[in-house]
Amino acid sequence: MPIVLGGIADDFTGATDLANNLVRAGMRTVQVIGVPQDALQEGEANGLDLTEVDAVVVALKSRSCPVDQAISESLAALEWLKAQGARQLFFKYCSTFDSTPEGNIGPVADALLEALDSTQTAFVPAFPINGRSVYQGHLFVGDRLLNDSGMQHHPLNPMTDADIVRVLSRQTPHGVGLLNHATLSEGAQAAGERLATLKAQGVRHVVCDSLDERDLEVLAEALVEHALVTGGSGLAQALPAQYRRKGWLAQIDDAAVLAPAQGAAMVLSGSCSRMTLKQVAHFTQQHAAFALDPVKLNASDAHFEAALDFAREQLAAADPRPFLIYASAEPEGVKAAQASLGVKQAGELIECALASLASTLVSEGVGRLLVAGGETSGAVVSALDIRELRIGGQIDPGVPWTQAPHPASGPSRPEAMLSLTLKSGNFGGEDFFTRAFDVLDAMNPREETA
Numbered sequence: 001m002p003i004v005l006g007g008i009a010d011d012f013t014g015a016t017d018l019a020n021n022l023v024r025a026g027m028r029t030v031q032v033i034g035v036p037q038d039a040l041q042e043g044e045a046n047g048l049d050l051t052e053v054d055a056v057v058v059a060l061k062s063r064s065c066p067v068d069q070a071i072s073e074s075l076a077a078l079e080w081l082k083a084q085g086a087r088q089l090f091f092k093y094c095s096t097f098d099s100t101p102e103g104n105i106g107p108v109a110d111a112l113l114e115a116l117d118s119t120q121t122a123f124v125p126a127f128p129i130n131g132r133s134v135y136q137g138h139l140f141v142g143d144r145l146l147n148d149s150g151m152q153h154h155p156l157n158p159m160t161d162a163d164i165v166r167v168l169s170r171q172t173p174h175g176v177g178l179l180n181h182a183t184l185s186e187g188a189q190a191a192g193e194r195l196a197t198l199k200a201q202g203v204r205h206v207v208c209d210s211l212d213e214r215d216l217e218v219l220a221e222a223l224v225e226h227a228l229v230t231g232g233s234g235l236a237q238a239l240p241a242q243y244r245r246k247g248w249l250a251q252i253d254d255a256a257v258l259a260p261a262q263g264a265a266m267v268l269s270g271s272c273s274r275m276t277l278k279q280v281a282h283f284t285q286q287h288a289a290f291a292l293d294p295v296k297l298n299a300s301d302a303h304f305e306a307a308l309d310f311a312r313e314q315l316a317a318a319d320p321r322p323f324l325i326y327a328s329a330e331p332e333g334v335k336a337a338q339a340s341l342g343v344k345q346a347g348e349l350i351e352c353a354l355a356s357l358a359s360t361l362v363s364e365g366v367g368r369l370l371v372a373g374g375e376t377s378g379a380v381v382s383a384l385d386i387r388e389l390r391i392g393g394q395i396d397p398g399v400p401w402t403q404a405p406h407p408a409s410g411p412s413r414p415e416a417m418l419s420l421t422l423k424s425g426n427f428g429g430e431d432f433f434t435r436a437f438d439v440l441d442a443m444n445p446r447e448e449t450a
């Protein structure tokens with residue numbers, strides 16, 4: 001069976017967020033890391049078994065890269081997803097519309113529309129359960145406008161304007177319109193008529209208000225026939241019901257089944273978001289933790305070796321408890337490290353160290369791994385050479401457990417799995433680092449490793 005939805009996500013944590021909402025709405029979903037390259041040459045699904053899969057999300061790292069690169073990677077993903085039969089394409093970006101005047105949201109949406117020979121798409125960043133809503137085209141995080149939510153200080157893409165129509169207008173030469181809440185509250189037919197009117201006026205891009213789940217349901221009904229939709233993951237909760245209504249999708253009772261988890265539990269955190277800092281503080285009250293310092297990492301190998309020794313000590317325990325290695329620091333600490341090393345080098349040193357710790361420790365007994373931070377997750381998943389993630393149950397909104405073939409399993413245990421969760425900086429409750437493993441144990445009782 002061809003897949004129904006093809007997702008193109010501009011970062012790794014965003015991809016699992018999208019996949020999570022699809023799974024929760026009953027779609028069997030696979031996340032692939034990057035565009036499966038061999039497949040493009042051979043016209044095959046790169047060895048992926050997509051026989052019982054309804055949606056595939058391609059995770060890219062295209063949020064902050066140069067515009068041309070974001071376009072070419074997104075088009076390659078589109079081509080591959082179309083070859084798998086995807087009926088609808090979903091371009092997933094951040095629910096806080098992370099971008100700059102150059103892009104990459106507008107230029108990628110334009111390129112995808114053109115490749116699909118289509119003339120209109122909708123922009124739906126809202127994710128109400130995580131506090132992201134849109135009213136009169138203005139994006140709110142909780143009760144604050146986007147530009148007053150903390151996102152105005154983002155190091156890569158400071159969001160200083162909450163008016164998404166205006167923000168998007170800077171990123172595209174094409175017309176940008178609004179489907180407002182008043183129209184939405186009249187239902188899907190009125191919303192569809194507004195979209196059609198704007199289309200007749202040549203408006204390619206339509207920013208959509210949405211305050212709650214009901215608004216997203218109306219939008220999903222109005223947008224189900226569109227070749228391309230774009231947004232945060234909120235809309236993805238509502239689309240599967242429309243696919244079922246159309247007869248494109250069967251009723252699946254549990255789309256989130258993973259194999260039993262195995263191995264020791266480790267948390268690696270490179271996120272410095274407000275929420276991650278609270279999660280680190282909560283975890284360290286009860287669990288062993290090692291703080292990585294970028295300046296010490298730069299000075300000698302001894303600091304990295306100390307982190308490795310710490311982790312090995314934890315793994316040597318008779319019944320290892322979850323432990324944490326983190327670089328997460330308050331803004332003053334980050335600024336000091338950046339002043340001494342440079343912004344790029346400080347980030348890279350930490351990402352490299354965490355990625356390298358992940359590959360060594362996964363080969364030495366870690367089987368349940370929690371990674372906090374989008375860039376950090378990208379570095380860790382790449383170092384583990386993971387190509388495909390099966391999506392399991394949700395820990396907190398936007399963050400599921402996933403599984404990949406265990407990178408260190410070898411031919412003797414081909415069925416061994418690594419359980420992995422990639423947490424976006426701002427997501428998850430304060431007790432996320434501890435509760436995540438309890439949730440996994442409850443969903444997927446562990447098997448003893450041989």
Ligand SMILES: Nc1ncnc2c1ncn2[C@@H]1O[C@H](COP(=O)(O)OP(=O)(O)O)[C@@H](O)[C@H]1O
Nearest residue numbers: 271273327329334337347350373374375376425
């Ligand atoms: N103490 C620190 N000093 C400087 N940079 C840091 C520190 N800790 C983490 N970083 C870097 O900050 C960035 C955090 O980004 P990311 O992992 O995407 O988290 P988030 O999802 O919260 O944005 C990474 O590049 C990471 O290496």
Ligand SMILES: O=C(O)[C@@H](O)C(=O)COP(=O)(O)O
Nearest residue numbers: 013014017094095374424425
């Ligand atoms: O839509 C969202 O908010 C998330 O899925 C997302 O993209 C998070 O990005 P990071 O905070 O950079 O991990």
